[in-house]
Amino acid sequence: MPVSMFSHNRPSVPAEEASLQNPDQNCPPKWPLSLPGNRPVVVVSSPSTAEECLTKNDIIFANRPRLMIAEHIGNNCKSLAWSPYGDHWRNLRRITSIEILSTSRLQMLSNIRADEVRLLIRKLSDRQDKPVELKTVLFELTLNVMTRMIVGKPFYGENVADVEEAKKFRAAQDELIKIFSASNYADFLPWLKSKKLERRMIECQRNREQFIRDLLGQSRRKLNKDGGGERKKAMIEMLLSQQESEPEYYTDEMIGQLMLLLLSAGTETSITTMEWAFSLLLSHPEGKKKAQKEIENVVGLDRLINESDLAKLPYLRGVMSETMRMYPAVPLLLPHESTTECTVAGFRIPAGTLLFINVWAIQNDPKVWEDPKIFKPERFEGVEGTARDGFKLMPFGSGRRACPGDGLALRVVGLTLGSLIQCFEWERVGEKMVDMTEGLTAIAMPKAQPLQAKCRPRAAMIKVLSQI
Numbered sequence: 438m439p440v441s442m443f444s445h446n447r448p449s450v451p452a453e454e455a456s457l458q459n460p461d462q463n464c465p466p467k468w469p470l471s472l473p474g475n476r477p478v479v480v481v482s483s484p485s486t487a488e489e490c491l492t493k494n495d496i497i498f499a500n501r502p503r504l505m506i507a508e509h510i511g512n513n514c515k516s517l518a519w520s521p522y523g524d525h526w527r528n529l530r531r532i533t534s535i536e537i538l539s540t541s542r543l544q545m546l547s548n549i550r551a552d553e554v555r556l557l558i559r560k561l562s563d564r565q566d567k568p569v570e571l572k573t574v575l576f577e578l579t580l581n582v583m584t585r586m587i588v589g590k591p592f593y594g595e596n597v598a599d600v601e602e603a604k605k606f607r608a609a610q611d612e613l614i615k616i617f618s619a620s621n622y623a624d625f626l627p628w629l630k631s632k633k634l635e636r637r638m639i640e641c642q643r644n645r646e647q648f649i650r651d652l653l654g655q656s657r658r659k660l661n662k663d664g665g666g667e668r669k670k671a672m673i674e675m676l677l678s679q680q681e682s683e684p685e686y687y688t689d690e691m692i693g694q695l696m697l698l699l700l701s702a703g704t705e706t707s708i709t710t711m712e713w714a715f716s717l718l719l720s721h722p723e724g725k726k727k728a729q730k731e732i733e734n735v736v737g738l739d740r741l742i743n744e745s746d747l748a749k750l751p752y753l754r755g756v757m758s759e760t761m762r763m764y765p766a767v768p769l770l771l772p773h774e775s776t777t778e779c780t781v782a783g784f785r786i787p788a789g790t791l792l793f794i795n796v797w798a799i800q801n802d803p804k805v806w807e808d809p810k811i812f813k814p815e816r817f818e819g820v821e822g823t824a825r826d827g828f829k830l831m832p833f834g835s836g837r838r839a840c841p842g843d844g845l846a847l848r849v850v851g852l853t854l855g856s857l858i859q860c861f862e863w864e865r866v867g868e869k870m871v872d873m874t875e876g877l878t879a880i881a882m883p884k885a886q887p888l889q890a891k892c893r894p895r896a897a898m899i900k901v902l903s904q905i
Contacts, residue, residue: 476625478791479781480769482798484805484828486782490773490792491828491836494781496522498773498792499837504624506879509638510616510701512694518702518771522837528686533695534841536679537672543845545669547744549585550849553578554856555741555905556594561861562894562902568866571715571888575708575853580610582849583703587696588652589671606648612641613701618878649693653677672696699842706766707846709883710832713764714756714854716871716888719863721812728753729895732859738897741905742859747851753858755814757850761800761832763812764875768797768882770834796831797882805829860902861892 481487490498499522501507503514511519517533520526536542557578561569577593584592584606592603616638623630656673670678673696680687718725731752736742747754773792778785801809806829807816833840840846857863865871866889874885894902 476791477787477789478625478793479786480793480795481781482795482802484799487794487799487831487835488828489781490794491834494775494779495836497775497777497779500774500776501838502624502772502774502791504772505621505630505635506616506638509635509642510613512642512690516694516698517841518698522776529691529695530841532676536675537695537699538841538845540844542672542675543848546586546672547848550582550852551741551743553582553585553591554852556581556596557853558741558856558860558902559905561857561892562905565893566891568889568891571890572708572712572884573887575711576704578853579704579708579849580700583700585671587672587699588656589674602651605644609641609644609648610700612637613645614705616641617701617705617880620879645697646693649697650689652696653689653693672699702840703842703845705881707849709766709881710757710760710764710846710850711853712884712888713766714760714850715857715863715890716873716884717760717763717812718756718858719865719888719890720871720873724756724812724814725858725863727814728756728855728858732855733897736859739901741901742852742855744848744852747848747855750851750855751818752814753851753855755817757847757854758817758820758830759812759814762806762830763801763809764882765796765800765832766881767832768795770794770796770831771838771880773838794831794834799828800830800832857892860895860898862895863890863892866891 481490501514501519501521504519507514507516507519510516514520515525517526517529520529557574560574581591581593584590590598592606597603616634619634621631621634652673656671657677660670660674660677673692676687676692676695680689680692718728731750732742732746735749736746742750770793773794775786775788775790775792777788780786799805803809828835833843833846871888872884872886876883876885
């Protein structure tokens with residue numbers, strides 16, 4: 438069913454009022470407006486209806502609902518992810534897309550991503566044939582990539598400069614992940630509001646904001662000490678430089694909230710995607726061999742893969758796209774909310790309706806994809822770019838509210854996945870097949886059981902690995 442419409446605790450509706458069987462009538466059916474403790478929701482699970490929502494009705498569904506997490510973690514709905522559609526959101530989006538996550542800015546910081554991947558390769562080389570929990574090492578890699586790009590220093594591993602500062606950051610990040618994993622039923626049923634969860638959100642955000650204020654102070658002192666030097670600036674320093682000419686706009690609050698958003702939205706989804714990708718490759722060793730062979734043919738055996746190679750590795754890109762198709766990190770995308778009444782698939786949708794795009798259903802629908810349960814990276818041969826196939830494949834969403842960090846995510850996932858395939862032979866721990874059970878959280882879709890695997894350096898790469 439392409440569109441499902443429901444309202445929590447909905448009272449019964451007369452048949453003539455809720456006549457949803459005749460969407461082509463002159464007067465489209467109208468779902469009843471929400472009552473106290475009652476919230477209308479539309480769940481879309483077909484490419485054509487998703488396209489209608491995110492093209493024809495895109496501006497109507499460009500808002501976000503005011504959820505508890507948006508109020509307390511989203512800076513009272515002023516962060517880029519949760520801000521209402523308007524001038525404030527457009528300005529944040531422009532800064533994020535053009536000044537922070539532009540192709541040129543990402544390229545400028547590519548050495549950080551390459552360096553962190555090399556550190557991971559070195560660490561894994563010392564763990565030969567020992568079980569490795571992939572999520573843990575991928576988590577530390579991804580967070581260090583983000584913190585080094587944002588503030589110029591890591592907070593995980595052996596190269597941490599300030600141990601106490603790192604402990605505070607890790608504690609706040611761990612608590613944030615737990616909060617994201619908790620379902621908040623009060624967003625739909627107000628009488629189920631959890632004061633305990635709300636207090637946790639408030640305390641977590643207070644700690645994160647204090648942490649970013651400290652980093653802003655450190656970065657400002659560093660900029661003043663440099664006196665406008667030519668070194669590559671971290672993202673936070675770049676925004677502080679802009680603050681000098683436009684202090685009324687580049688406020689500390691705005692800069693801090695953008696950095697906090699990158700640290701939350703830019704990490705968990707990439708980690709989840711990489712863990713699913715390794716799980717699929719361990720379950721389909723022929724795919725792993727094919728990816729290794731492609732890298733050998735394109736990159737060779739005398740150097741490590743780099744980000745510029747990714748465009749020349751279609752099978753590796755297919756592995757990424759197929760992973761995101763089968764196991765999208767955010768299966769329902771973030772919710773949208775309609776600002777005015779509109780019509781979708783012949784149904785009249787009232788203002789204030791929540792819209793969920795069920796990308797998991799679309800991307801695993803046998804009417805849309807041939808053999809959707811079978812891992813076939815080859816199905817993306819000839820598709821331009823990565824993870825783009827109209828509204829059949831939307832791991833980063835689409836329309837105005839599409840994720841602006843897709844370019845960074847694909848670089849991190851592609852470089853990490855390609856490097857670990859190139860450098861190591863991977864195998865399961867024990868004889869059992871990899872458990873592909875999906876976990877359940879409020880937003881993301883991690884593996885229910887973290888992946889453990891064993892690796893050993895590939896004989897053909899020993900010389901290169903010895904030089905890292």
